[in-house]
Amino acid sequence: MRWAVTGLGHGTDNAFLVIAGVCLILFLLIIGLMSYFVFRYRRSKGVEPEDIHGNALLETAWTILPVLIVLYMFYYGWLGYDARRKVPEGALTIKANGQMWAWSFEYENGKPSDRLVVPEGRPVKVTLNSRDLIHSLYVPAFRVKQDAVPGLERTVWFTADETGEYDLFCTEYCGTGHSQMISKAIVMKESEFTAWLAGTAEAKAAPAPAAPAGAELFKSKGCAVCHTVDGKPLVGPTLKGIFGKKVRVSTAGKEREVTIDEDYIRRSELEPATDVVVGFPPIMPPQKGVLKEEEIKALIEYIKGLK
Amino acid sequence: MANEGAGYLGTEGRPGGISSWIFSTDHKRIGILYLVSILSFFVVGVSLGFLMRLELISHGPTIMEASTYNSVFTLHGVVMLFLFIIPAAPSIFGNFFLPIMIGANDVSFPRLNLLSWWFYMAGAALALATLALGPADTGWTFYAPYSLRTGTYVSLAVFAVFVLGLSSILTGINFVTTVHRLRAPGMGFWRLPLFVWAVYATAWIQIVATPILGVNLLLVIAERVFGIGVFDPAKGGDPILYQHLFWIYSHPAVYIMIIPGMGIISEIIPVFARKVIFGYRAIAYSSLGIAGVGSLVWGHHMFVSGSSYTAGVIFSFFTFLVAIPSAIKVFNWVGTLYKGSIVLGTPFLFALAFIFLFSIGGLTGLILGALSINVHLHDTYFVVSHFHYIKFGGAGFAFFAGLHYWLPKMTGRMYNTKVANWSCLVLFIGFNLLFFPMLILGIEGMPRRYFDYLPQYSTLQIVSIVGSWVLVTGLIMMFVNLIRGAFRGPRAPFNPWGSATLEWQIPSPPQRENFEKIPEVTKGPYDFRGLR
Numbered sequence: 056m057r058w059a060v061t062g063l064g065h066g067t068d069n070a071f072l073v074i075a076g077v078c079l080i081l082f083l084l085i086i087g088l089m090s091y092f093v094f095r096y097r098r099s100k101g102v103e104p105e106d107i108h109g110n111a112l113l114e115t116a117w118t119i120l121p122v123l124i125v126l127y128m129f130y131y132g133w134l135g136y137d138a139r140r141k142v143p144e145g146a147l148t149i150k151a152n153g154q155m156w157a158w159s160f161e162y163e164n165g166k167p168s169d170r171l172v173v174p175e176g177r178p179v180k181v182t183l184n185s186r187d188l189i190h191s192l193y194v195p196a197f198r199v200k201q202d203a204v205p206g207l208e209r210t211v212w213f214t215a216d217e218t219g220e221y222d223l224f225c226t227e228y229c230g231t232g233h234s235q236m237i238s239k240a241i242v243m244k245e246s247e248f249t250a251w252l253a254g255t256a257e258a259k260a261a262p263a264p265a266a267p268a269g270a271e272l273f274k275s276k277g278c279a280v281c282h283t284v285d286g287k288p289l290v291g292p293t294l295k296g297i298f299g300k301k302v303r304v305s306t307a308g309k310e311r312e313v314t315i316d317e318d319y320i321r322r323s324e325l326e327p328a329t330d331v332v333v334g335f336p337p338i339m340p341p342q343k344g345v346l347k348e349e350e351i352k353a354l355i356e357y358i359k360g361l362k
Numbered sequence: 363m364a365n366e367g368a369g370y371l372g373t374e375g376r377p378g379g380i381s382s383w384i385f386s387t388d389h390k391r392i393g394i395l396y397l398v399s400i401l402s403f404f405v406v407g408v409s410l411g412f413l414m415r416l417e418l419i420s421h422g423p424t425i426m427e428a429s430t431y432n433s434v435f436t437l438h439g440v441v442m443l444f445l446f447i448i449p450a451a452p453s454i455f456g457n458f459f460l461p462i463m464i465g466a467n468d469v470s471f472p473r474l475n476l477l478s479w480w481f482y483m484a485g486a487a488l489a490l491a492t493l494a495l496g497p498a499d500t501g502w503t504f505y506a507p508y509s510l511r512t513g514t515y516v517s518l519a520v521f522a523v524f525v526l527g528l529s530s531i532l533t534g535i536n537f538v539t540t541v542h543r544l545r546a547p548g549m550g551f552w553r554l555p556l557f558v559w560a561v562y563a564t565a566w567i568q569i570v571a572t573p574i575l576g577v578n579l580l581l582v583i584a585e586r587v588f589g590i591g592v593f594d595p596a597k598g599g600d601p602i603l604y605q606h607l608f609w610i611y612s613h614p615a616v617y618i619m620i621i622p623g624m625g626i627i628s629e630i631i632p633v634f635a636r637k638v639i640f641g642y643r644a645i646a647y648s649s650l651g652i653a654g655v656g657s658l659v660w661g662h663h664m665f666v667s668g669s670s671y672t673a674g675v676i677f678s679f680f681t682f683l684v685a686i687p688s689a690i691k692v693f694n695w696v697g698t699l700y701k702g703s704i705v706l707g708t709p710f711l712f713a714l715a716f717i718f719l720f721s722i723g724g725l726t727g728l729i730l731g732a733l734s735i736n737v738h739l740h741d742t743y744f745v746v747s748h749f750h751y752i753k754f755g756g757a758g759f760a761f762f763a764g765l766h767y768w769l770p771k772m773t774g775r776m777y778n779t780k781v782a783n784w785s786c787l788v789l790f791i792g793f794n795l796l797f798f799p800m801l802i803l804g805i806e807g808m809p810r811r812y813f814d815y816l817p818q819y820s821t822l823q824i825v826s827i828v829g830s831w832v833l834v835t836g837l838i839m840m841f842v843n844l845i846r847g848a849f850r851g852p853r854a855p856f857n858p859w860g861s862a863t864l865e866w867q868i869p870s871p872p873q874r875e876n877f878e879k880i881p882e883v884t885k886g887p888y889d890f891r892g893l894r
């Protein structure tokens with residue numbers, strides 16, 4: 056087992072060692088006694104069995120002792136949990152968003168990231184949201200896990216005390232891409248982090264274009280998880296050559312036919328539940344408030360160009 | 363099966379046509395119906411589990427795609443829980459033996475009993491029909507809002523579980539009534555065999571908790587079909603409410619699975635130690651205790667879903683308390699061995715394996731119940747391992763123990779005990795190879811319901827996969843041996859193990875009418891004086 060790299064995690068590890076240790080002792084005791092009795096009192100020794108109906112003292116003891124043991128375990132587990140409740144003041148706030156099937160993070164200065172980058176030794180508070188289903192943010196090395204529930208903001212906090220790259224998973228089952236909803240949590244030295252946050256750390260010497268090309272957005276915004284551009288439907292319909300075509304959609308429960316134009320694409324991005332293509336589940340997360348105006352335009356152009 | 367003039371199994375030496383079985387109201391025939399159907403579904407469930415393991419032998423799609431894998435684990439869960447382990451002990455052994463053990467000729471409502479089996483089969487048919495149409499891919503938990511949105515046949519799968527729940531409730535009602543109304547003269551509550559106590563406690567959970575599941579499932583269907591917003595936040599619903607309603611049933615359901623198994627073990631241990639069970643009343647009360655406290659712990663499945671902090675602490679507290687009655691049972695079983703005269707019969711070997719595996723299951727449960735540790739281990743392979751230790755290592759091995767204990771009575775024939783002992787050993791080794799590595803995988807952070815995994819988890823995954831091969835070998839050995847024994851084994855005597863309970867005082871197999879004259883009970887179920 057690899058030790059935790061957060062303060063909270065040390066508490067968890069201690070509780071684990073103590074509780075698992077007690078459990079191991081209990082287990083050895085039970086199995087040891089059982090094996091000894093089976094060996095010692097085997098039939099072939101030819102001893103008459105002795106009917107013992109019970110023993111009040113013994114039975115009381117083995118009720119009360121375990122109660123004390125489990126209360127101790129309960130208390131120990133609670134201690135480590137209590138610490139998780141109080142977010143220290145001055146914590147760096149990062150917004151995290153789950154969506155089928157990618158994580159996205161946003162920093163106080165508006166910087167977006169698909170990895171959770173945090174400074175070493177500073178408390179970090181993550182506020183979690185989800186655009187579609189329940190996901191769960193899990194960084195094993197931090198011993199941190201919290202469900203992201205659509206419509207209900209949740210928070211977790213931690214202070215990472217060792218630089219490095221750690222796995223970040225989704226642990227609430229969320230469909231086909233659940234096991235691909237993996238990213239990294241990266242702990243940096245404070246100075247490095249400041250540079251990263253300001254955007255100067257990335258080796259992008261060339262000034263980034265104002266709006267990234269549609270093709271890039273299509274990947275980075277997670278569209279490609281459900282839509283292909285090669286004609287094969289996936290979770291959602293393929294987007295190859297759809298512009299100008301007619302398609303059957305279900306609008307408020309009624310089927311109708313529409314022609315795919317710019318307006319339709321825009322509507323499908325922002326409020327996908329309005330017109331749902333017949334034969335596909337209504338599961339696409341709405342991108343309203345997620346995509347910026349230039350990004351919407353770039354994506355429409357990109358989709359128009361898919362021949 | 364044995365039939366030469368053989369009691370309930372046939373009239374004048376013939377087992378009779380299929381309709382004399384599927385329309386029979388004889389509790390013993392219904393028990394056999396359940397035996398055959400439940401074991402068939404168990405084979406389906408094992409095959410699915412086996413395929414899931416095989417898929418993970420290499421990275422990326424090996425024998426199936428991610429979406430198929432997701433459907434497979436959903437179906438595996440649904441089949442194993444609702445078609446195998448929930449009904450296995452109560453519906454097979456409960457039906458067959460509960461009336462005989464209390465000195466009755468049948469259950470209180472024989473026709474209702476048959477109806478339960480039909481509901482069970484209907485539910486099973488619906489569940490398996492989804493396989494052809496487009497199996498649900500939600501996991502057996504059907505969590506909202508995913509279960510409300512995915513395009514697969516969730517409504518049908520949910521309806522199947524609803525129908526199975528109905529069957530479970532009817533069986534529960536039947537058993538409670540039977541225990542209260544049909545005990546033979548002299549069979550006071552404190553002379554009931556502990557298996558009867560266990561089935562009785564289970565029946566109460568079935569009656570009280572299952573309707574909540576029913577309502578919950580109907581709400582899911584209503585939401586899917588009519589678009590009513592109950593659980594889907596996009597429609598103003600609350601997905602956390604779903605989890606509460608789901609676990610209010612499904613946690614007690616864990617005890618529906620394990621308590622009858624504990625009852626089986628409580629029958630077997632004294633018989634093979636040749637002495638009275640230690641702490642009879644404590645074992646009986648602890649079944650009721652588990653049933654009671656067990657209904658107050660459902661929130662331990664939701665520590666990280668962000669419900670209130672206080673609720674988390676309270677649920678953790680009760681989770682630790684519910685461990686006590688289970689621990690007491692284990693102590694009593696081990697205590698019974700003290701100063702016994704122990705015969706190492708096959709059922710007893712399975713019972714020892716049960717104590718070993720169930721202890722691991724229970725103790726890992728304590729680890730999971732501790733709040734701060736739960737945050738780390740929740741929804742990882744640690745949980746997968748923990749519940750397999752409880753449900754398969756515990757309830758499953760208890761069921762196997764029961765099969766080896768009671769089949770000679772049910773079929774009138776004996777299996778080969780040597781092969782049976784070997785199959786127990788192979789199963790035990792396979793089981794631990796399969797599931798122990800998962801505990802470590804979980805501690806190292808591997809999430810469950812993952813179709814693929816990061817390279818650092820490969821070694822342990824492979825060990826576990828090899829374990830699944832060993833386990834399946836053991837299962838094949840065991841079943842082939844039992845089936846051969848049932849049809850061709852040598853005749854079994856009345857009372858091959860020297861048991862004191864009533865089912866062993868009548869012929870093997872029993873007559874159509876259990877007792878020509880309802881017996882008068884004059885001693886306790888584990889009084890072996892005169893039988894040693």
Ligand code: HEM
Nearest residue numbers: 408411412414439442447501502746753754810811812830
């Ligand atoms: C051959 C024996 C078995 C094998 C190889 C096996 C294997 C597995 C595996 C690999 C998983 C999925 C873990 C994950 O990805 O989360 C799983 C899940 C599960 N298994 Fe088994 N299992 C076996 C027997 C059983 C038995 C006997 C039971 C119940 C009595 C059972 C009940 C379950 C349940 C309830 C799940 C959870 C399904 C879900 O996540 O929705 N399994 N099993």
Ligand SMILES: [Cu+2]
Nearest residue numbers: 225227229233
């Ligand atoms: Cu997920």
Ligand SMILES: [Cu+2]
Nearest residue numbers: 613616660663
């Ligand atoms: Cu539970």
